Amino acid sequence: MVPYRSILFAPAHKPAWVAKALAAGADAIVLDLEDSVPGHLKEQARTAIAESVADVRERDGRVGLFVRPNALDTRLTGADLEAAVVPGLTGVFAPKIGEPADVIRYDALLDHFEHRNGVTGLRYIVPVETVGAIQRAREIALASPRIGAMIGPTAEHADIARAVGYQWTPEGDETLYLRSRVLLACREAGIHPLTALWERLDDLDGLREFARQGRRLGFRGMIAIHPSHVATINEVFSASPDEIAFHEGLVAAYERAAAAGDGAVRYRGLHIDKAHADTARAWLAHVAATPGTPPGAVPSGGRE
Incomplete structure (x- = not known):
């Protein structure tokens, strides 16, 4: 739905x-x-x-x-x-x-x-x-x-x-x-x-x-x-641009770290790993499907 x-x-x-x-x-x-x-x-x-x-x-x-x-x-x-x-x-x-x-x-x-x-x-x-x-x-x-x-x-x-x-x-x-x-x-x-x-x-x-x-x-x-x-x-119940940017950045930071062989990385003062990235992807996918989200506001569509 x-x-x-x-x-x-x-x-x-x-x-x-x-x-x-x-x-x-x-x-x-x-x-x-x-x-x-x-x-x-x-x-x-x-x-x-x-x-x-x-x-x-x-x-x-x-x-x-x-x-x-x-x-x-x-x-x-x-x-x-x-x-x-x-x-x-x-x-x-x-x-x-x-x-x-x-x-x-x-x-x-x-x-x-x-x-x-x-x-x-x-x-x-x-x-x-x-x-x-x-x-x-x-x-x-x-x-x-x-x-x-x-x-x-x-x-x-x-x-x-x-x-x-x-x-x-x-x-x-x-x-x-x-x-x-x-x-x-x-x-x-x-x-x-x-x-x-x-x-x-x-x-x-x-x-x-x-x-x-x-x-x-x-x-x-x-x-x-x-x-x-x-x-x-x-x-x-709408995501703000700052929230979207934070989650997009978290996924990108984890993916860069994983590509370099690191399972965890520091992001905006937080310790993040795969669990954090998976949660961010799920949140971004939800935002992309939510009415009122401008087209292109979540470029990755949640990075599935």
């Missing part, structure tokens, strides 16, 4: 909001059929999906486009996916997954609707919203090749806060263990680790620090709750 920095929701029954999400510069947009759509408007939201996907694709072929259907236990998921699996869709933001069997149920639905609607290659973003999902994060992450990303839970008032019963703080200590379990599951499965969620709309300084904390932990992108948050999230 593309290593999206920012993923922004838009209610599927409000096409104007979808346009605002695109204009905000989000790397990916989730067309929501679940929590942001009242029950009596679910059908209207479904019928708007295909037009929204086509409209966005006319203007932007790059942006990720996902749909969040209603959860499996609502028995609305099939109707949601029947309407939403159309050419131009990137994947499914799959809510309320609690165990690997839920992933297989989604697989069965997508296999059917992809085949019927002429769509291929849809991927999942999986939010961890339940205690069961936290306990089984590793098994869920490995349950299907369609899974491209999982989200470490941090919400102040949403499902996971109710399920676990923590008292939210801006520092996020109360969710560190929860997020860490998801992060390690992502790393083992080789999928994109995302963090969430900053609910305070006007506190951009708090958002920036929270996003920086997530990046320091190892997350590579974040869910955005409002268009005004997108620019800050993109900034935090």
Whole structure:
């Protein structure tokens, strides 16, 4: 999956909001059929999906486009996916997954609707919203090749806060263990680790620090709750020119040393060896694949 920095929701029954999400510069947009759509408007939201996907694709072929259907236990998921699996869709933001069997149920639905609607290659973003999902994060992450990303839970008032019963703080200590379990599951499965969620709309300084904390932990992108948050999230999860130069220089220094027969070398006051070079290459490859990285900013493409 593309290593999206920012993923922004838009209610599927409000096409104007979808346009605002695109204009905000989000790397990916989730067309929501679940929590942001009242029950009596679910059908209207479904019928708007295909037009929204086509409209966005006319203007932007790059942006990720996902749909969040209603959860499996609502028995609305099939109707949601029947309407939403159309050419131009990137994947499914799959809510309320609690165990690997839920992933297989989604697989069965997508296999059917992809085949019927002429769509291929849809991927999942999986939010961890339940205690069961936290306990089984590793098994869920490995349950299907369609899974491209999982989200470490941090919400102040949403499902996971109710399920676990923590008292939210801006520092996020109360969710560190929860997020860490998801992060390690992502790393083992080789999928994109995302963090969430900053609910305070006007506190951009708090958002920036929270996003920086997530990046320091190892997350590579974040869910955005409002268009005004997108620019800050993109900034935090983008590599700076100085960072790129540092890692490029590290790889080059190690390669020169190795060619001269030395397995270790001093670089900018650091002792580096093959492990450091391999880590730098992996980081550069990630940066090269990240939306928003200017063409040519990582000349080696990670020196694979």
